[in-house]
Amino acid sequence: MKISKLFFLIASIIVLLKTPVLAEATRTYEISIRPDSSGLTNSEGNVIVRDAFQEVNGIAFSNDGRKVFSSNRKVTGTHECVSMMELSTPYDLRTASLVLDEASPMVTQVGLDDNDPDSRCTDIKFSKDGLKMFLGNQTGKIHGFDLASPFDLSNITYSNNVTGDLGDEPSFSFSNDGKKLFYLEGKKESQKILEYSLSTAYDLTDITLVNTLTLTTTANVSDSNDYGRAVEFSQDGMTMFVLINDRTNNNNTSLDSVFQFSLTTAFSTSTATSVGSLTVPEELSLRTWGMALSPTGNKLYLVSLVGSTNASRYVGSGSVDVVTQIGLSCDYGIVACVSDPKSSLSSQVQLAKNNIHINTSIIFKRFEWIERNRNTNTLNNFNASIKSDNPFIIYWANKLEDKVVARLASLKKNSTKNEKNNWSYWSHGDLSIGTYHEKSGGAGITLEKPKDIRTDGITFGVDKKNGENDYSGFALRYADGKSKFPNSAHGTTMDSLTLNYYKKSPFKENGYTNMIVGLSSLKFDLKTDGTLTGKRNGKQLFTSFNLRNNDEFGKFNLTPSLKFNYSLTHLSDYTEFLTNISSKATNVIYEDETFLTGDLAAGILFNSDPIKIPEGIFRHNGGLEFVYDYSPDIDFEYSYAGSSNTQIYEVEKYSQKNIRANYGYEALYNNKFTLSLNYERLQHLDSNKFSHTDSLFVKVGRVKEDDYEFAFNIDALQDYKINNYYLINLGGFDLKISSNYNFMSEIPDHGASLEISSKF
Secondary structure, three states, X not given: OHHHXXXXXXXXXXXXXXXXXXXXXXXXXXXXXXXXXXXXXXXXOOEOOOOOOOOEEEEEEOOOOOEEEEEEOOOOOOOOOEEEEEEXXXXXXXXXXXXXXXXXXXXXXXXXXXXXXXXXXXXXXXXXXXXXXXXXXXXXXXXXXXXXXXXXXXXXXXEEXXXXXXXXXXXXXXXXXXXXXXXXXXXXXXOEEEEEEEOOOOOOOOEEEEEEEEHHHHOOOOOOOEEEEEEEEOOOOOEEEEEEEEOOOXXXXXXXXEEEXXXXXXXXXXXXXXXXXXXXXXXXXXXXXXXXXXXXOOEEEEEEEEOOOOHHHEEOOOOEEEEEEEEEOOOOXXXXXXXXHHHHHHHHHHHHHHHHHHHXXXXXXXXHHHXXXXXXXXXXXXXXXXXXXXXXXXXXXXXXXXXXXXXXXXHHHHOOOOHHHOEEEEEXXXXXXXXXXXXXXXXXXXXXXXXXXXXXXXXXXXXXXXXXXXXXXXXXXXXXXXXXXXXXXXXXXXXXXXXXXXXXXXXXXXXXEEEEEEEEEEEEEEEEOOEEEEEEEEEEEEEEEEEEEOOOEOOOOEEEEEEEEEEEEEEOOEEEOHHHOOOOOOOEEEOOEEEEEEXXXXXXXXXXXXXXXXXXXXXXXXXXXXXXXXOOXXXXXXXXXXXXXXXXXXXXXXXXXXXXXXXXXXXXXXXXXXXXXXXXXXXXXXXXXXXXXXXXXXXXXXXXXXXXXXXXXXXXXXXXXXXEEEEEEEOOEEEXXXXXXXXXXXXXXEEEEEEEEOOO
């Protein structure tokens, strides 16, 4: 119990608050491209002899980001309306191929003439499932086409799915469900966004005007030379972007701008307010006529009729008609960073669930160790010293060391009289890496970004044999978890401190039960582009119960196992201060939440007979379990600062059906040095998720004090940098395993080393 109190005290000292540092969203030029022709035959039977862009107006991507399409206004002669390239890296134009396909459906399907202005394409969009393609034309209509396969230009058909005349050279966008059409009316001095409702998703023949957003008043677009060119939305529809082209001096100015709007209701222009604008740098492009964003908002694509003024900065021949790719330092950070509440909430839930899973896994591995060695004296595998330059910590460490030494002396003295009263000390290190695929709302809509979660921790435990097959103990675990989204600046970290009480008890004549009760304190830090934007606290109470039988079957000593886990977690309310990144951003306010989680696991565990080796004893262990997650889905509430509308997002579990498999081995050497390694994989079985978590558990120990030392050093003068090592004498050689970790560093700083030495 004294050890537990000390580590609670240490953890309280090293968890410090940090002052957020204001940083602006930044943009990085990555590439400008103009892919050349490939000489292949396109879907209409013509040889591809032109490059991708001929007075290019629009750009669109397939759902997987591996195809990119452009729409071209110049279609006479060998030019085609639509061109298609492939990307070896999704959404990265730096990996673009040559033109692999092209088509002019306005001519081949609608029946228009090459020289007719109606056949000249402006903007291009696809339905979310990729089975419909939409093209604007120069005279003001939007035409819809059906595709036989998603994002495939072959076998295009036209079913008279067309709007009336909406205005000059339409630029447009759809809501995620296809039931709203947004048309950017770009004429001089009358820039407007017309919001239409569609009676049937993507049916252009029946549209109703529901709102008109006048940009001259909303975004101060008032120059008579301004012309609207593109309108785009973030994935959740809460942010809107409008590209305005400046036609001063025949478009050759550096005044083209992208305006950013915040919406309090998804895809509702009546709730839009201006956040600000970004002027497109002249060295990147002139006559900017189109725009797109990657789904995660980490890249901006600008379509330009005049490319970079520095000819060496783009790929392709000539200096006109290029698409420029710009990296954004944070999600949709053209003017101000945008939050991703859904992905963030999902990360917090998963980190909290992982904390319970790893704690119970470690304790159950201790149960298995006890079961295998209950008739030996090898339960004690912990001997530690704690060192620090901090006088306060030195005082308590010395107090603890005196107590431990006295206790060990007492145990050693009384061990021959009453072995049942012996306390055993142990330590355990763990590393867990999880990969979680995106959660989709269907038809290419991403609700939550894919993420990687890494957790590492250290556990110190003490237990006591109370009687035959009756043990009880305490374990304290500190862990650091990190959640990162690929291609996103958002990330979440979680520090946790958990006190576990565990007990192994006999059950009837030939069985026993394992039981755990745990209490955790959670500390979340949310960061955007490396800057702290939010802090959240949490508490957890969990229990796990396991019913086992002493009977073992087969040469691998198979035993059935039934396990039940249940937990209650409370997360505090907090505000995500995106204004720490940019003063123009909108903060997000999250309500507190209490939720239940749990699972039921059934399977077979195995444990091989001891294998004698010259150095000691070696044995294998592991198991295979089916895990049924009965956790209910969790409703979180949040709102945007300045808005009275409360958003509700339901965080669903990744998989209800899971398989957990683990394999490990343990070695007990003749000098009583012990080594245990165990690998565990939790595989989600839901076909549309494919997520999993891999964990590695390492335990080392030594009973004999003069040959084994564990040192734990906290350096308060260096941001509480922690160093620890295990020193073992093995067959005349000193084996030293060292590691370090810096708890307060913005950049993770940890490492490990293995050192073997001997005296001759």
